[in-house]
Amino acid sequence: MANACAVVGVGQSARYRSKIKMSIAGLVREAAQEALKDAGCTWNDIDAVIIGKAPDFFEGVVMPEIYLAEALGCVGKPMLRVHTAGSVGGSTAIVAASYVQSGQFNRVLTVAYEKQSESNAMWALSSKQPFSPHLNAGAGGFFAPIIREYMRRSGAPADTGCKVALKDRKHALRNPRAHMHEKPEDLDLEKYVNSFMLWEPLRFSEVCPSSDGACAMVLASEDLAKKSPNPPAWIHGAAMRSEPTMYPWREEVNPQAGIDCAKDVYSQAGITNPRKEIDAAEVYVPFSWYEPMWLENLGFAEVNQGWKLTEEGATFIDGGDIPWNCSGGVLSSNPIGASGMIRFAEAALQVRGMAGEHQVDGAKTALGHAYGGGSQFFAMWIVRSTKP
């Protein structure tokens, strides 16, 4: 049995934006300092730093962790880089937690970031391959066909996706850090369904922004967590799974690796009915239709029924029984490498009662989720206000 581990500090960029006037080093340091402050400790109290980001090719800085060691106060300390594409923020947190759970370290700083304004993520993802025509027009070009197939199978109304996006952008207005703060008059279904088409059936309104930003957490052992100044978020389960991007008749809408990962993390946390037992969820939804798809993949709804929860308002913070992405989610802020860690950190803030205006009243159990690559890497954790 692993040792207990808790999130005792969370730090994020003051505001996720399309261009933060700060170096990458400044970006990660800002988040780390805030996490240290929340945890009531200093750089000297940190045993190791576990860092993650999306592909180096995005910003063109190769092995950036080496250059960031000084900014993160870890010269002379162990540092490890994690890399699992878009899910990296989640898996970085899980790797960091495993060092505490194993007893190797007592207090670990974990950080993830992306500076999209210094990069061209969309075209960095579209490099030519020798055995395929050069057509993969960014991440949207990959996911839109999967969304089309979901729409066919489920028979969901064509505007469910816009409703998801609208809901998350409404949530974002309660989160001062969210990148997208739309004017109230623009939060209008009519405007959303008429926004311009990017990758049919995906419209501009249904797609995440390109953001700069960083997220950090301080994870601590039981003894240290009990002494921390603010309430800890205890980790009750953490799981990762992966599968190939392509294989014969691959189930892309409802990937097996996601189903298996959820099953594992729920079993660790003793959860049998996620919709009833989880109070708040931060789930990686970069394209609107991934909310209903993941509602099904994560066991909150039966297959082909997830869209009904969105339509009923079940995932909205006001009146919904299972609020999803109260922070505004990836649809409102997407510093790619950090996006997974933000989900994990926001889940922790919910059970710590520190989510501010987007706090779900009395949240005691929360899910953090991230996925990446071609829906092939999954990372999830369950955090609670009580110790395991």
Next chain:
Amino acid sequence: MSDEKTMVEGFEAPISLHYTFAAGHAISKFLRSMKEGKIVGQRSPATGKVIVPPRGSCPESGKPTTEEVELGDTGTVITFTVVHIPIPNNPVKPPFIVANICLDGADQTFIHLVSDCNNDDVKIGTRVKAVWKDKAEWDYSMDNIKYFKPLDEAPVDIEKLKASRLKEVGKYRHA
């Protein structure tokens, strides 16, 4: 001297990476066949499924794939998107269809253009056939196929297609 107070926010530093790709046995055979205008996949000894382009092993079992299967150039649109944004340096102008196509006799999709049609007529299940470049232009490349063009056939039910393929491939499964 306002310059002293102005932060340098960045400068353009484009990176260009030139790769030498070692194709390995499976992709080499596939690309050599493409140069001859033939699409050749490989059958998994474990599942009986036909993989194209082949990667030399079965992704489900990890077993090496050696049996070659020559495929035709007709297939089915399993799903697709209509891209409305331009791809830099690509002569194809939006809106254009990028489809996940499953060739007849194969069990794995690949992406390619569907063109020379009314975009609104393309559906999940639309039957398509490859339109090749002039033979003189053929190279070791999937780009030898310019695009796929819809056939004058009724769309197929892709769930039935999958079910019939899974039944069919069972015959080729080795112990």
